[in-house]
Amino acid sequence: MVAAYVQYVKNLTINNFPPILEFNHLSNLIGIERDLLAKMITNPAHFYRKFEIPKRLGGMRTIQTPSPTLLHIQRWIKKQILDNINVHDSSFAYVKGRSFIDNARSHLGQNVVVRFDLKDFFPSISIKNGLSIFNRCGYSRKVSYYLASLCFVDGILPQGSATSPSISNIIAKRLDRRLFGLATKLDLTFTRYADDIIFSGSSIPDWFVGSVSNIISEENFTINSRKTRIMSGNNKKIVTGISVSGSQLKLPRPYSREIRFKVHMFLKKGLSNYTDRPNVYDPLALERLIGKLIFWLQVEPDNEFARIHLELMAKYKAKIDSM
Numbered sequence: 001m002v003a004a005y006v007q008y009v010k011n012l013t014i015n016n017f018p019p020i021l022e023f024n025h026l027s028n029l030i031g032i033e034r035d036l037l038a039k040m041i042t043n044p045a046h047f048y049r050k051f052e053i054p055k056r057l058g059g060m061r062t063i064q065t066p067s068p069t070l071l072h073i074q075r076w077i078k079k080q081i082l083d084n085i086n087v088h089d090s091s092f093a094y095v096k097g098r099s100f101i102d103n104a105r106s107h108l109g110q111n112v113v114v115r116f117d118l119k120d121f122f123p124s125i126s127i128k129n130g131l132s133i134f135n136r137c138g139y140s141r142k143v144s145y146y147l148a149s150l151c152f153v154d155g156i157l158p159q160g161s162a163t164s165p166s167i168s169n170i171i172a173k174r175l176d177r178r179l180f181g182l183a184t185k186l187d188l189t190f191t192r193y194a195d196d197i198i199f200s201g202s203s204i205p206d207w208f209v210g211s212v213s214n215i216i217s218e219e220n221f222t223i224n225s226r227k228t229r230i231m232s233g234n235n236k237k238i239v240t241g242i243s244v245s246g247s248q249l250k251l252p253r254p255y256s257r258e259i260r261f262k263v264h265m266f267l268k269k270g271l272s273n274y275t276d277r278p279n280v281y282d283p284l285a286l287e288r289l290i291g292k293l294i295f296w297l298q299v300e301p302d303n304e305f306a307r308i309h310l311e312l313m314a315k316y317k318a319k320i321d322s323m
Helices: 002-014 023-030 034-042 068-080 100-105 127-137 141-149 164-171 173-185 208-218 253-269 285-299 304-321
Strands: 048-054 060-066 112-119 189-193 196-201 229-232
Touching: 023 034, 023 068, 023 141, 034 068, 034 141, 060 068, 100 189, 112 208, 127 141, 127 164, 164 173, 173 189, 173 196, 173 208, 196 208, 253 285, 253 304, 285 304
Parallel strands: none
Antiparallel strands: 048 060, 112 196, 112 229, 189 196
């Protein structure tokens, strides 16, 4: 028995995972009282707050946010375990050192861009997937059950949990590997940003969309066919909200025009009379406008309008804050 425990600990340590021997050991490691931890494992839904937010293109998205104590536990699991598991190089969301801008830049200037959207991405991932992650790390079945139960609710991966982004990338790694292999055979570029799957290249064969759909289905995900887009030639090409049509990344024109208009209205009306929400006073309107300008400069670092007006707005805010 002792030799088995020693080997168990050794296997976990070699792979940079914290050894967890049993329930009481997990309780001590995380610093959570045993009775409370047991309740979170057996009835995780009790420790979430559920609400809905509107989706950009219609419908509602369910968000489940964990209680502060459960959030603390999930952050521990993420840092100590999940962050030590490699994800595919083509995955750009929720990965340190990669961003939506890097994702878009991968497809800059290509003749054809094809975008797929995964329907209900997080809810498609079940607690069985979570158990498999912790089993593969080397944890016992019981410990894997404890860890997975702390990351899932009602048997599915919740949107709002601290561990959900990492788990989604780990589970999607096989999907990423298969789609990357297909792209490589066709001399295409492939990236995934959460539920956004993008391919680009000089040309796309007619059978390509069907082939990608089959792979996604085989990996237990579902395509939202309404959102599949083939952008080619001189048509606008948007990837993760950024135009990749030319030789440099750009904000889509409607969005940059909107920011210009809001800046103009702010300068015309001043803080007390400005709002970017009709008939609604927004105390954070200036901060929102500054955030939009910062985003613009992240996409287009050399944009003079964004740079000059960001400096202007920042000085305006500093003056208000000093009053």
